[in-house]
Amino acid sequence: MTSGRFGHVFASEQRLTTPLIRGEEGELVPASWDAAIRVMQAGLAGLDPSELAVYLHGDSTMEEGVAAEALATLTGTRHLDYFPRYAVSVDFPLPTLSEVAQSDLVVVVGADLEQEAPVLELRIQEMLRGGLLPAEFAHGTAIADLRLTERPARRRERLAVFHPTPTRLAQQAGVRAELGSLRVLEGLASGTGADEVQAAARLLAAAERPIIVLGSDALSQGGVLLHGLLTGMATRFGAKILPVPAAANARGLGHLNLLPRAGGHGYGQLAQTRAAFISRLDPGVRSGGFTIVHDTHLTRTARLADVVLPAVTNYEKRGTTVNLEGRLLPLAQAAIDSGEGADLIRALAAVSEALGLRARVRGLRSAQTLLQERFGLDVSALPPQGLIASLGPRHTAPSTVKVHPQLWRPGMRREDFSPLPEPAPAPELLAGDD
Template identity: 25%
Template sequence: MTTSATPTHCPYCALQCGMNLTPVPGGGVEVSERVDFPVNRGALCGKGRTAPVLLSSRLRLTSPLVRNAGVLEPASWDEALARITEGLSRTRTDHGPDACGVFGGGGLTNEKAYALGKFARVVLGTSQIDYNGRFCMSSAAAAGIRAFGLDRGLPFPLEDIPRTGCVILVGSNLAETMPPALRYLTELKANGGTLIVIDPRRTRTAEQADLHLAPRPGTDLALALGLLHLVVAEGRTDEAYIRERTSGWEEARAAAMAHWPEYVERITGVSVPRLREAVRLFCAPKDAMVLTARGPEQQSKGTDTVGAWINLCLATGRSGRPLSGYGCLTGQGNGQGGREHGQKADQLPGYRKLTDPAARRHVAEVWGVDPDSLPGPGRSAYELLDAMGTEIRSLLLMGSNPVVSAPRAAHIEQRLKSLDFLAVADVVLSETAALADVVLPVTQWAEETGTTTNLEGRVLLRRRAVTPPDGVRSDLHVLHELAARLGVEKGFPTDPEEVFDELRRASAGGPADYSGITYRRLAEGDGVFWPCPAPGTAEGSEGSEGSEGSEASEASEDDSPVRDRSVQ
């Protein structure tokens, strides 16, 4: 174990704050500030400062567990891997490959997310793979792809926020969920900018606002349409921008004009004068932003709601230019990268669509398989979990605890119990792992090297700082061993850099192109923004502004998004 400080990143939220880790003589790890990293500039929240506690916790799993006579008992790695191989093989033989499910998580590194998607499609031949990120910002991702053609949390770095003229923050309490990011809002105000917070509660973040709108819960869509109505009625639209760079304006305008101020006041509880004040503050400066989070997304019409906020930006010409635009505050640590490279049921690495023949050919060539052997899109996360015990008979789960985190958790617990076979790889014996037939103890953030992608689309290198406990192995090792036992002896390396190099090739030319990013570049700087093609591929550069999109869903009759042709 090294005794020098290792520069790395916090494992928790999508800020991926920079920190230094130093092993302490006698055991334990000390966290210190890493002031050179631009996202948090040394600031850490309580979670970040206490993140190393779990590294030495007595709750850690250090031996595989297998279920005998209904009881989980310690076992060797060979026995545990053999049990998983047998369980998955039996399911494929008796019920077909799609009876095998794979479920991942938004906390897995890019390398592990990539390898898990490849394992599902190449080794198991199943279409049934998804991950817990579906429970997070799927609504924003769906709205983003419909408006911009790409799912991107923020299409600009956080450092742009203090330089704009006005920010509308919808359904986010940064002061408590991402404390190091609050400084960007305080700096915005210090620079003369205006902060509008939309939240039913008067949170610590709302207390910082120049204007706090508190709509009734679930009425965010009406509020957004009401603000757009006032933008139109008061002549604040950017007609040239709408004409030259968007489509669908007439439909969006009609939806907004059906939400006149008094009607919106009755629905939302926000008074007409405050609605007018919000429009005035948003439209007064040259540049402005709208940032959404889980509040407007976690609603029955979350995609429509986010789409309406995007329309507010487009109708006022605030998109596709510096210091203006729409952004989504991604939540999980690698929620962005976790869905870019193959965990989602309908995507291949690089945000390639699984239904696109050219995408299938490209990825299949990298993987050394026939494109026709790749399964099509499968069930999304909740549908996958809901099908357990019926269409899906076995499940391999990594980096998630759906007994706690999934919608209708009690129902999902019963579905998990109805499986023929369940294997879980985790750090501790979680509520879900306690139901498994086999549990594998795996490494966690500071015990392994890998990349993550933060909410800005900034790809980062998270370095191994400590040695894992005896008996613990990495998820990449697990997939390597299982692939070999299931007949695929090559293509699943255990070295994360080797996996990343393959990920680069698989993503090359795709919307989320990582081909120009290397471990060396990441080690020498503060991360690299995607898209970053290698020389000779599609246009792009380090630090380039991204677009948005990737999770399609059907539009409701209420939804009429403006489409920004300029950023496709």
């Protein structure tokens, strides 16, 4: 499941529905795609294609990711990156979300799951109430079931939560403390440290199906030390390790080579590039030269750009994403009017045209063919429930930008709503009257 991971602003309000280019007075004005391509041709004229940096969001689909990788190969650019991502890759056999719900102990370290992975928080809540009910009938299970209980007691002793700041899930935990993640992991591995950490270590030793969940605070630090600590705990306690990716498809994109090449500028060095294409990221700065922004809304960065191309959200795409349990999931396209908004594949094809190059990936089908060549898997034929499959090793690289997970963003809550009028009370109507 990827529900809750995309965290988009409203899909229709204040959307960019056409490209924008700089007018005679220097202001951004609406234009056609053909006009935007002509402006990009002029702005990129004389630039070696290898100098164009490409930066994309970590929730881009696998098809969009392989299109960006193909363009980087075509131009020879060293400046390629996606964000948000972590500089460390934690590669252990992943538990499924069902295994989380049926585990007898979950230890959460450095994750605010309300912001990072609400679906995972839901599965942990189910674990506290006794786990998922097994299916019994091929035609479905009746709504009324004698095993269901009203307000089931939470087994708080099955949950330990550690985070530097208070979190909602910590209120449900039998063991909790506000501590730094690296300090907690070192204590869990050695059985030392704060009383709460030692208590969690004892619970891990006694559990039969323990799972350790790692969030942003843990994955943003530690490096090689982190991997050694986790290896020791996985061996000592028989625990499965579940790292929460930095973005909805950051796990999947990690299997593609979307990182800076030798001597290249990562996302944190965007301002040092001679020209840049930035898709659905808002760093608030532009490149040192010609800047193209691909986004759904007029962000801070879009206001600085030379050309703005209208994007679509993941709700409006077809493609594939990989969730936190490593499951490849097909995206179904929602019926939302996005005007002339385009996915990253089409936007990159327009940039290729402006550079005088022919993109290898020009649509969903060619992207999926390239993915099949890479991973030996036909993502166009995934079942509706997705498929857990190995995609091989993941690529990592240092990052100078710290990840700050934030699901609920400005614009996701309406401030200008009009409440429905409330009817005036009618004294003549008594409670119970028809």
